[in-house]
Amino acid sequence: MTSYDTTGHASLSSAEAADLAARIAGPVWLPGDDGYQADCATFNLMTPVRPAVAVGATGVADVRAAVRFAAGRDLPVAVLATGHQVVGEAGGAVLINLSRMDAVHVDPGRRLARVEGGARWHQVLDEAGEHGLAGVSGASPTVGVVGYHLGGGHSPILGRTHGYAADHVQAVEIVTADGESRRVTATSERDLFWALRGGKGNFGVVTALEFSLFPVERFYGGGLFFAGEHAAEVLRTWREWTTGLPLETTSSIAFLRRPPLPGVPEPLRGTFVVHVRFSSLLPAEEAERLLAPMRAIAPPVLDTIADTPYRMARTLHMDPPRPAPWVERSSALRDFPGEAADALLREIGPDSGTRLGFVEVRLLDGALARPPAVPNAVSGRNARWALIASGAGAPDQAPVFRAQLAALAGALAPWTQDEMNANLLTASQGTTLDELRAAYGRERYDRLAAIKKRYDPRNLFRVNHNIAPA
Ligand SMILES: Cc1cc2nc3c(=O)[nH]c(=O)nc-3n(C[C@H](O)[C@H](O)[C@H](O)COP(=O)(O)OP(=O)(O)OC[C@H]3O[C@@H](n4cnc5c(N)ncnc54)[C@H](O)[C@@H]3O)c2cc1C
Structure with missing residues (x-):
């Protein structure tokens, strides 16, 4: 029979775990077992999971057996593939780790x-x-x-x-x-x-x-990194420039405050920079002509724009390659006028004192706004921009990040819409039922x-x- 731990979550006895393990080809771990931590590892270290049992599924039969086991005991099932967006601690759950099923x-x-x-x-x-x-x-x-x-x-x-x-x-x-x-x-x-x-x-x-x-074999693109002192001009130029870009071309802008750590490349280490990401499916010369207004702002401290094989799309945003602790908050914007850019700068510009290390505005629109050939449940197609922000650091800094993320969201509220894409929903802060419905x-x-x-x-x-x- 299932028992409960001090937090009120279901916990399994070793006999129950053995019963489950007998039905599963992959490993089955209880809290405290050697492999439990590895199969519960999340990419965002701020969102740990602590299920009643972790199952390392090796195939469909394992998944079916784990789901049936959970259903038989009325335990929730948590799914972890890479741990980039785990929501909640999975207390009392049967966690199915899919990392071994990666063909x-x-x-x-x-x-x-x-x-x-x-x-x-x-x-x-x-x-x-x-x-x-x-x-x-x-x-x-x-x-x-x-x-x-x-x-x-x-x-x-x-x-x-x-x-x-x-x-x-x-x-x-x-x-x-x-x-x-x-x-x-x-x-x-x-x-x-x-x-x-x-x-x-x-x-x-x-x-x-x-x-x-x-x-799609290639794209022309990469990043222009501008020194933080140009933040206002870069943002204002970028906002106007993006509204005229053809569909084959797109861009996002990220305000980065990188720590003074050895892993951070030299021109970005310990500084505040503005990272303009640019990509175009057009021929290089045409794409380079489109980029001219951004290049005219100032010489970049780093320029990675080049004709690039599509398989290297992974380098465009320079997202963190290794797990880290962070708190994030994102919103969908229906508009991003000059007043919105000013509001953003007040919150995260050079003089803001913000501790948020990453704030991005992404251009959407184009085919993203069109209904699909076969209807689906994707929400937020009418958003024209996405705002994605996070603060990374030790868990005791989380309250500061949360407060600054809330202030940023508040400052952009006049241009924010409720409907948004599910991938933008925060994992580290939870989402209320009302927010999810909206x-x-x-x-x-x-x-x-x-x-x-x-x-x-x-x-x-x-x-x-x-x-x-x-
Ligand atoms: C650094 C970073 C960059 C990102 N960039 C983008 C981007 O450019 N565009 C974009 O749209 N999104 C982006 N995302 C969001 C990302 O798409 C979501 O976080 C996504 O849910 C991650 O899935 P995962 O399997 O990697 O993570 P996990 O944490 O393993 O899974 C997240 C949740 O997805 C569900 N899930 C995952 N796999 C399965 C499965 N096989 N069966 C059933 N449910 C499953 C489960 O509910 C699970 O809890 C980014 C996220 C991060 C952290």
Whole structure:
């Protein structure tokens, strides 16, 4: 029988764990076991997980057995692929770690990728790149391909021409709360197919995903890093400049305060810089002409703009390659006028005294604003910009980061909209039910909740941005 620990969460006896282990080919760990920490490791060290048991799944049979075990005891199921966006501590849960299920197969003839539930983007960049193909990949090469697609998936290079990654999913293989494995496509279980693409991990454990690839071999782009003293001029020029960019070209701007640590490249170490990211699918000369107004501002302290193979898309944002502790908060902006830029600068400019090491504004729009060929649950298509901010440091600094993130969100509130993409939802601060409903919009949320009731009536999959069964 399941017992409970001092925090009120379910805990398993070693006999129960042995019973589970007998049904599973991969390892099964209780708290205190040697492998428990490694299978519970998150990328954001500020969001640790402490499940009742961690299962290292090696295949669909393991996932089915783990889900059935959890369902039989009414324990929640938590899914961890890479740990980039784990929501909550997973107390009392059966955590299914998918990192051992990371096969990637590219079919160049059909321009199709098939990935297992724990695959990471750098694998697809490499495999598809071999054939001159690309998926609608995100900024970070270490992010999970499946988690990214389930939340929508905004690509900083291909988003404005191709829309959200979720729009190009062809099939989802999933183990649902009843322990069954299903193959879900546009022509089978249509409601579930709609919900899975945007509704995140609410409907089961995705064991494999198939999605379209596109013939994209290169882009022209990289970063211009300007000294912080030019922040105001760079932001104002960037804001006006981006509104005239063709769809094949896109940009984001990041305000970086990097610590004086040896791992940080020299011109950025211990300084405040403004990182203008630029990418274009146009020929290099044409793209370089478009970039001219930004280059005219000042000589950059670092310039990484070059014609680049698409597989090196991983270098565009220079996202952190290793786990770190951070607190983040993001919002979707419907507009970003000059007043908004001024408000942003007051919060995070050179004289603000902010401790936020990373604040990014991303240009959206283009194909991201269009409805997909096969409707899905991706929210926030009407946002024209995304604001993503974080503070990284020891856990005792978290309250300061939270306060400064709240002040930043407040300053940009006049231009912020409620509906936003699920991948923008914060993991480290939690999201209330009202915020989640608002992020999806009432109609979309209600439809998701009705589908959740059909496929997961007891809300087994609730260690996430939870859509409760209607
Ligand atoms: C540095 C960084 C850069 C990012 N850049 C982008 C970007 O450019 N564009 C963008 O759209 N997003 C971006 N994201 C957000 C990212 O797409 C989400 O955080 C995504 O959920 C991460 O998935 P994961 O598998 O890596 O993480 P995990 O923490 O392992 O998973 C997060 C959640 O996704 C669900 N999930 C993951 N895999 C499965 C599965 N196989 N089956 C069922 N549920 C699953 C689960 O609910 C899980 O708790 C970024 C995040 C970070 C930290």
